[in-house]
Amino acid sequence: MNQTLGHKLFRTKTASKQQEGGLARTMGLFPLTMIGVGATIGTGIFFTMVEAVPKAGPAVILSFLLAALTAGLTALCYAELSFRIPASGSSYSFAYATLGEFAAFIIAACLLLEYGLAASATAIGWSEYLNNFLQMAFDIQIPEHLRTAMFVADADHGVEFHPGQFNLPPILLVIMCGILLIRGTKESAMANALMVLVKLAILLFFVVIALTGFNADNLTPFFPSGEGNAALAGVTAGAGLVFFSFIGLDTVATAGEEARNPTRNVPIGILAALGIVTLFYMLVAVAAVGAQPAEMFADQKAGLSVILQNVTGSAWPAVVLSAGAVISVFSVTLVTIYGQTRILYAISRDGLISPAFSRVHARTQAPVINTVIVSIVVALVAGLVDSTFLWNMVSMGTLTAFIVVSIAVPVLRARQGEALTRGFKVPFGPYLVPGLSVAACLWIMYGLSSETYQAFAVVMVLALATYFLYSIRHSKLNQG
Template sequence: MSSLFNRLMRTKSVDAEAGAAGAHGGHSGDELNRTLGLFSLVMLGVGATIGTGIFFAMVEAVPKAGPAVIYSFLIAGLAAALTALCYAELASSIPASGSAYSYTYVAIGEFAAYIVGACLLLEYALAASATSIGWSEYLNSFLNHAFGVEIPDYLRSPLIVSGEHGNEIHWGHFNLPPMILVSMCCFLLLRGASESAAVNAIMVLIKIGILVFFSAIAFTAFSTEHFKPFNPYGLMGNGQEGKGVLAAAGTIFFSFIGLDTVATAGAEVKNPKRNVPLGIIIALLIVVAAYITVAVAAMGAQPAAEFSGQEAGLAAILEKVTGSGWPALLLSAGAVISVFSVTLVTIYGQTRILFAISRDGLIPEKFRTVNPRTLAPVFNTVVVCIFVGLIGGFVDSGYLWDMVSMGTLVAFSVVSIGVIVMRYKAPDMVRGFKLPFGAWTIPTASVLVCGWIISDLSKATYTVFTIWIGLAILGYFMYGLRHSKLANKGD
């Protein structure tokens, strides 16, 4: 038993992790290429983060909290900010492609890292699927405003739908646009990281311009009456399950996962010890400012009751405010570009996490094989895109939001704990960025806020998450434990 415990708790050294990530250059058959600078990295973070949270998730979150959804954004943003700082410290000392997975492997141990990896895979796969579903609504809005046509309902609604009386099967229905979007993302990602980053940067600049455009128009119709009653369900829902500021914060939280996508690029960034923490912090500031501005503008322009079930919500708001179709057309076009960017970067993040886990031998080696010309992990990318596309095409988005938040929050909590562990385990380690206020203050606050949000997620979310982790544990003992490269090296 003691021997098994030691195997589960074995850790990698910082030098070993940096070396495995290709930190010393060279290009073997399973190494990525360092082509990304600070600007590309910031655009990667903003591109993965700003998008569905504003363009789509408010329709899910406002009915839960009313105008107090602004508090929900602040709570989710606080949790993200605290954790982003923890990510920044670890990223400045462990330049790896596996994000929280790699940090946990160094700080806590192999088994914990594998579980965190499973959380990240759940987070990224479902987040990419959810954003692709949001893209479907805005694409339909754009086609309607631009050409007066709509995608048939049976081609933009899922097979499995969450209804009032449980799951409903709509035979003959599938959501085609998410599948098309994921296919386009797959094509870009197979061309390599630098090409994907360039396209993403252009889309990010367009989306920021569109959000500024929305806010400017929405504020012209701002009314304080739309904020009354401000907090109808209280913090915890006042006895109503699934309601309240915290419930909405849990739904919104998936909008901040792009910040840890920055950390997944650690093996493809120039000067990662400087640029990764800087990229995380700059992206965080841009994202929080944009979210709060747009949320206040949207709530001020439309009563909370009108958000429920509203397709392409921000475009609909502009059409009401202006009485004209062209602002909604412009915003729908911007949303189509924006959500494309989010989906692209989220899929990118998942492929890099799978690459890191495979590099350590915990999943089959095919997931770390790269194309010798583009240095993109081809098999890995294709498998991820097929999985994400199928979920986006056949599953109702209502099943996905809270599961994304659960995976994210668990991974964030472990990263925060990892900062404390590394401060005591390697006090003299060179850190390009170091948290203020000591080793405990910010990481502890991060864990508490994440736990606070987790506590208000639905029972169904806990059930599905438990099943997923159970399958992950089974996979580790059946494959990972025996094929671990760390174990085979005798480290």
């Protein structure tokens, strides 16, 4: 009995089997890269500066750098695995081919947590920038009870319940994203690419203007929490908050089954997206903390717009940035919902969840039922819950997925051996870079709050219950 159970837990799905599916290969290198950039730029810069700077101070620059270096190590692992296993599902598919079904399902739960909460969190932030834009451009404000969550986190009183409040704008945003995704992947990728180009131009606009107000005194003290371990703790805590914004790397890999020439384009797309994202994050972080004192970031709504208004003494630069943020967050939400649906598609195709999630529309070749369900759940979370609940949970899911991807590299190398003679390979052997990636991820995870670990434990219990009550019996591998 134990051997039978053990076999089920560790059975693997070969790389060739991972590629069997009904999705159309419509994306080239440019839209793939833009998916990575679109899923990344916007979240960390437009929102988490407000959360991260009060913890790390001006040293938030190092927080972004630490997160980028960690993501870079993992990006190399993603690049190799996406060459060997060019399928939908990203980390889930990689784990299924290397570590076995049980580990793959646990990672799937982390990915669903990562993508679902990231989509909700960014949609919530969109509400703030939309209101800021309407106020400055047209002197219109969305009523507060229609842009405030029903469940709000409070440092002194825990969770507060406000039955008369409902955050309507993020729900409308998610509906628009869902409609676009239902129309088809090619159309969604083109729309995302256009929005990404707009957001990059807007961020360059912010950097140029913010640097005119740069004051070196704003960088002092660089470590407001003190020296030594205290300073390091502040930087690590900041890195934990911003790390979820590197979710874009994983999103490129979720498109492996819809990419043309995936063994070439997906690895290049991952590394290109990382380079673009890191450059823009560092430029904006330096310009922002140089333009205003660190203590002003706390609870600052639509923070980058406020910085421009303070630097120039004029409203029009802030209006331009707020308009860019509205477009930017649309792009982020669109791509994260897309990634969520493709993860569910891969899990469903393997029989581990309901087959409804892998049904593809005959004309658009999009998983319509899947997209509708995901959009409803994301919209409800975004409309009801304060984003304070979501940031660290997204980082936890992302870091866990990155750890598994790093472990999968030496496992795949050991299994395929001499067959790995061509294509992209992680440099310096199969252990050094993946090992450093795991260590860096664990270091950032250490800085997350105890509440994050408690919530993550609840998610894992639910995942275990689902696997043993349903998935292990309905797995397609039972047929073999």
